[in-house]
Amino acid sequence: MTVAYPRKFRNQLSAYDILSQVVKNREIHMITLNRYRFNEQRSCKDLTNLIEVLNGKPRELVKELSHHVKDEANHAEWLTDLLYELGADLGTPPGVSYIDNFERLLGYSSIQDQETGMIEALAAINVTEKRGCEYFSAHIKVLKENPSPENDKIRATLERIMPEEAGHVRWGNRKLAEVAKQSPEHYQKVEQAKQKYVAIEQAAYESGMDVLGGAELRRVDNLLKIANTLPLWERPQYLLKSIPDALFDGELQKTRLDLLQQSWQKDPAQFFQNLLPMFLSGELSVKKAK
Template sequence: MRQVFERIVADPDLHWATMNLYYYSEYHGAEGIAALARQVEATNPQLAEALVHHADDEFRHAAMIADIMTDLGDVPRPPLGIKYVDEFAALATASTDPDRIDEVELLAALNVTEKRGLFSFALHVSTLPRESKAFKLLNQVKNEEAGHVRWGNQYLAELKANGREAEVRRAQAKFEVIEKAAYETSLDIMPGAPIRRMRRIVEVARQLPAERQIPYVVEQFFRAADPRPVFGARWQLVETILSSARLREQVSADVQRILAGQPLASDSLLGRLVADARRAVESLWRPQAQAA
């Protein structure tokens, strides 16, 4: 993973695109947390106050990331494709009781997404020049995300100590599956992506009570079957290649090798994409082959 971030940081266009995804997640995540704070204000004012502070942090993080993006050459704009924060929200919301906000589930959901953010920011920061503005700002974001994770861990530990350990463990297990599904879906633009997305949805459904599993899968099927987000993500990849001089050079060199009848290098851009597509197709058909 560190090598991936090293490549990203070395290319301003890729770096901007990555920061654009961060911005979207931080800003829209902050909106979601603020909405949750309003919902629990009447029943749990202490938690509501903590969530308001949390949302303020996330809005500030979005502004700091936007500052870095401006230095990279452009302002934030809505990314194409399936966004991690949106996919997580859709999977998580449908898995919970719409008539009430469960304190345990709310905290477990927040905690698992904060851990993902901390992991990504920590890797990203480790590849930035220490004297750079991007390092200083993103390192501050990383440190504050670590504080959010500690707060969530402590709150969940207190709930366990107060006799709700079984509830906490169930919620953590469910949202870990949901978070993994959302993360993988947000990155998956290879052939067979909709089918793999449905497999992840089924895995999430298995975390629910038996009577809710089939309705959950049916509800999510109609959302996941829409191919437009995947096509949008593929077009964004094309846009990124076209906007990056370094990537254009790599693609040009790969095309010349193809025209000359030479094999693609395994570490070239098109070589990696072809290998990813091959693995995706193989994984798509492997279950049928095994069944036969």
């Protein structure tokens, strides 16, 4: 069976590499925590929608999902309290949102029936939970290496959330394995959904992080990878719907301009030496922290 795991950002930087840079800059650190808060909050909304779509069936899944919503609401609460205590922003975080990207990429594909919809929802939840776990455990490790009163507080909150997220991943793995066991057709459906959502998640993750020059073309490359996981007859339609948005993304341009402007105001010399060439060439300047 496919082991569905998120890959590194553009196969180069691990969550640990990225977070090692993030914790060095308080402003970016707070934005990152606020993004976690936002994602937890949003997942309550998404899980509630799923419960409504299922409309009582299967009963066991509905029950388990209601517990899941409660967990995610707790995580959002703990992160909100933390950000409040640290005096940080509680509004919608700036930049391109991972969840919005994920939903946009999802929206281009069609789902045939309720059972497939349920399998796809489980696969989608599972792969995003894995990304969450990867980030939280890397974040905890980096905070352990950089102790301070503030970092210790942040670490305590993440350590409270982490075991529950690991539990969500195990739950998703178990549910998908149960469905796959029902028949060879179910096995096939589960396999296909896993591959599809790993590709979608990776594309969403990368388009949220990648604002460098040439990002649009890399997005198209990721869309081709998603299309390859779909049935043959769905591929042209998926690409026709998704490629224009990848190429003409106003949000991406805005994020780029904001970033360039902020960096220009902070340090014009650094802007010309490092950031501008990096944007133009699409190369990453964040050094691998090992």
